[in-house]
Amino acid sequence: RISIHTLKRLPRYHQYLLEQQHSGVQKVSAKQIALALELNEVQVRKDIQYVTKSPGKPKTGHITSTLVYEIETFLGYHQTNHACLIGVGHLGKALLNYEGFLEKGLEISVAFDKDETKIDQSIKQIKVLPMSQLRPICNRLKIQLAIITVPSEQAQEVTDLLIESGIKAIWNFAPTTLVVPSDVFVYQEDLSISFSVVSHHLQ
Amino acid sequence: RISIHTLKRLPRYHQYLLEQQHSGVQKVSAKQIALALELNEVQVRKDIQYVTKSPGKPKTGHITSTLVYEIETFLGYHQTNHACLIGVGHLGKALLNYEGFLEKGLEISVAFDKDETKIDQSIKQIKVLPMSQLRPICNRLKIQLAIITVPSEQAQEVTDLLIESGIKAIWNFAPTTLVVPSDVFVYQEDLSISFSVVSHHLQ
Numbered sequence: 001r002i003s004i005h006t007l008k009r010l011p012r013y014h015q016y017l018l019e020q021q022h023s024g025v026q027k028v029s030a031k032q033i034a035l036a037l038e039l040n041e042v043q044v045r046k047d048i049q050y051v052t053k054s055p056g057k058p059k060t061g062h063i064t065s066t067l068v069y070e071i072e073t074f075l076g077y078h079q080t081n082h083a084c085l086i087g088v089g090h091l092g093k094a095l096l097n098y099e100g101f102l103e104k105g106l107e108i109s110v111a112f113d114k115d116e117t118k119i120d121q122s123i124k125q126i127k128v129l130p131m132s133q134l135r136p137i138c139n140r141l142k143i144q145l146a147i148i149t150v151p152s153e154q155a156q157e158v159t160d161l162l163i164e165s166g167i168k169a170i171w172n173f174a175p176t177t178l179v180v181p182s183d184v185f186v187y188q189e190d191l192s193i194s195f196s197v198v199s200h201h202l203q
Numbered sequence: 204r205i206s207i208h209t210l211k212r213l214p215r216y217h218q219y220l221l222e223q224q225h226s227g228v229q230k231v232s233a234k235q236i237a238l239a240l241e242l243n244e245v246q247v248r249k250d251i252q253y254v255t256k257s258p259g260k261p262k263t264g265h266i267t268s269t270l271v272y273e274i275e276t277f278l279g280y281h282q283t284n285h286a287c288l289i290g291v292g293h294l295g296k297a298l299l300n301y302e303g304f305l306e307k308g309l310e311i312s313v314a315f316d317k318d319e320t321k322i323d324q325s326i327k328q329i330k331v332l333p334m335s336q337l338r339p340i341c342n343r344l345k346i347q348l349a350i351i352t353v354p355s356e357q358a359q360e361v362t363d364l365l366i367e368s369g370i371k372a373i374w375n376f377a378p379t380t381l382v383v384p385s386d387v388f389v390y391q392e393d394l395s396i397s398f399s400v401v402s403h404h405l406q
């Protein structure tokens with residue numbers, strides 16, 4: 001299985017390669033990617049071997065457009081993953097409004113909230129439904145991915161309901177550790193980790 | 204200079220060490236950290252050398268509480284960095300409401316927006332001011348860090364104003380590349396990179 005660290009590097013290679021492609025660069029080598037992104041060349045080569053069968057040619061490297069396509073395929077950008085979002089508060093609304101997800105194959109199809117006043121609204125054509133609908137809707141739409149943007153003390157209760165509804169992967173924004181069975185994947189988002197990088201530059 | 208990849212790993216070591224400390228584990232080795240976080244042991248050892256003078260003892264490793272303290276000091280959690288936030292929309296409000304930043308030494312002191320209806324509100328005691336106040340306030344409060352949560356087409360114009368106001372580091376959430384002088388650090392946040400990890404687990 002590929003490590004989470006390689007998985008997080010691949011979108012950065014993809015972004016860099018797209019920029020190269022747009023400025024007409026036909027070929028690109030692992031060395032050039034490593035230099036541009038401050039990474040170790042051996043690591044870049046190893047990462048690329050996950051997504052492509054063709055080894056780069058010694059001097060010239062990979063065809064930019066092919067590598068872009070192979071990374072996109074590997075990361076699942078070409079298929080659409082349908083997700084549900086739980087907790088239509090400030091963060092939930094910002095994620096529902098964000099158009100950058102569709103390009104990566106993420107489509108939030110439906111949202112849920114326990115607050116009566118939020119039910120039956122639509123944000124960017126995404127309907128907000130009551131929690132009582134969660135299980136039947138996730139089953140019917142075969143949704144496997146859930147985004148959690150509720151307060152931390154509510155996150156575990158919401159998670160238990162999601163697991164009963166057949167959810168297999170959770171993107172959790174609430175700052176709390178979720179207890180899930182071993183066949184459920186949880187990605188814990190923590191924006192304050194990015195902040196550590198910023199704050200170090202201020203020292 | 205430390206690489207951005209090491210900087211992003213350190214908060215994860217910190218989180219793991221805090222959990223160990225809370226469950227009474229007195230000592231921890233680079234090997235244990237590497238196993239728990241699926242990382243390469245040599246890499247973990249190298250990273251730790253940035254934050255601590257004392258090499259771990261061969262069998263037992265580092266004193267957990269000391270290493271926690273040393274990472275916190277290195278990442279600047281013990282001093283308070285004052286920041287301003289520009290663009291009090293959905294995402295801006297979610298960040299103003301988030302209490303996880305204070306623990307990492309980030310205090311958002313003031314917010315700005317161009318929308319008249321948002322001026323003079325307060326979110327968690329943080330006042331929202333008009334853009335005409337940006338330069339005088341950043342100078343007076345000696346703010347060096349700005350968080351940008353405006354739409355992408357407005358982000359460069361906002362950045363130019365921030366640089367004139369003496370800002371040295373920008374945490375940018377708008378999906379666009381900012382042009383800045385070489386002495387200004389920009390951290391480009393992109394939540395869809397985290398999504399790539401989640402979506403790969405759905406394949």
Ligand SMILES: NC(=O)c1ccc[n+]([C@@H]2O[C@H](COP(=O)([O-])OP(=O)(O)OC[C@H]3O[C@@H](n4cnc5c(N)ncnc54)[C@H](O)[C@@H]3O)[C@@H](O)[C@H]2O)c1
Nearest residue numbers: 087088089090091113114115149150151152154174191301
């Ligand atoms: N990870 C990060 O870096 C980061 C950054 C900002 C916010 N957050 C977190 O994101 C979460 C949301 O923040 P926010 O500012 O949007 O909060 P908010 O209070 O504005 O929104 C929370 C929403 O969840 C709904 N809700 C509460 N309990 C529920 C339940 N049991 N079932 C369904 N819906 C429920 C509420 O009705 C509300 O609409 C919080 O946990 C916050 O700590 C995390």
Ligand SMILES: NC(=O)c1ccc[n+]([C@@H]2O[C@H](COP(=O)([O-])OP(=O)(O)OC[C@H]3O[C@@H](n4cnc5c(N)ncnc54)[C@H](O)[C@@H]3O)[C@@H](O)[C@H]2O)c1
Nearest residue numbers: 098290291292293294316317318352353354355357377394
């Ligand atoms: N990086 C990510 O993964 C991610 C996720 C969600 C949203 N976003 C981005 O974050 C940004 C904010 O999203 P949102 O949903 O909160 O949008 P929003 O429209 O709710 O909020 C934008 C705010 O910026 C203010 N604004 C606009 N132009 C301004 C200017 N020139 N000066 C000062 N204030 C100005 C508006 O008045 C509004 O209050 C967008 O760029 C969005 O694409 C990024």
